[in-house]
Amino acid sequence: MIVTVVAGNPKPQSRTLEAAHHVAESLTGQAATSEVDVVTLGPSLLGWGDDTVKAAVETVAGSDLVIVASPTYKATYTGVLKCFLDQFAGATGLAGVTVVPLMLGAGPAHALAPEVHLKPVLVELGATCPTQGLYLNEKAYAEPDAYAGWLGQWKDIVLASASAT
Template sequence: MTAVAADRILSAAQAFSVAQRLGADFAPTAGARDRATYTGLLELFLEQFDGGTGLAGVLAVPVMLGAGSAHALAPDLLLEPVLVELGATAALPGLYLSDRIFAEDGVIDRYSGRWRSVAQALIHSSKAANHA
């Protein structure tokens, strides 16, 4: 499984770029949540992908950072539809992280531990279907 991880807000665009070049199967998509659906940088980058096919074959996980839990559903409600519109498979739940403590609170490790086998199965079945 080829994976590309975005571990900082501004590296989401870089992660997609690397994912595309490597033919990655999995690309977490991160953006900040601050009075808008997603940041202009992420929007500008996502506009580079063709609608319906630009992220075809990629398992995308919507990830958003924010200051409070009031926007905890934002990854699933606001970012996931954009990724799906671009052709990505967004079969895993989105992840909302506190922008102040996400690097230390263990949420990312718990999430990846919980969903790793599901992601691997989805990627494997997608590859098998494409080779059939």
């Protein structure tokens, strides 16, 4: 299974990226096959046709399972993540890819952000999001128990979807 983590944090090597890797490994039992730390693509995200950005898009689109992660900014995902997602072709850019929306935030007030804001744009791009998005408190994301309930409820469904697509 090809598993990719995508982190849309304005800070490279962020807690968001770390959390995405943890989810990928917890779901599959192995490290992600590849990683896209979106901010490292730099100003190339603002235009079209950059080879590095194209390669990142192709990596994600060619994956079986993708964890798309963002910190919560103004109750939604980051602009840098949106710039990356805009590089995908219409309603088919993520067709055949199972995607888990993951967001980190400061408190429970934004717990629906992955479901209400991130998941719809992923589905618009053709992704299969078979479960609820995962929201983690940014102060507790490193604690194994932070993931336990979500994994217990959704792991089998995510893996079945990724194997089927």
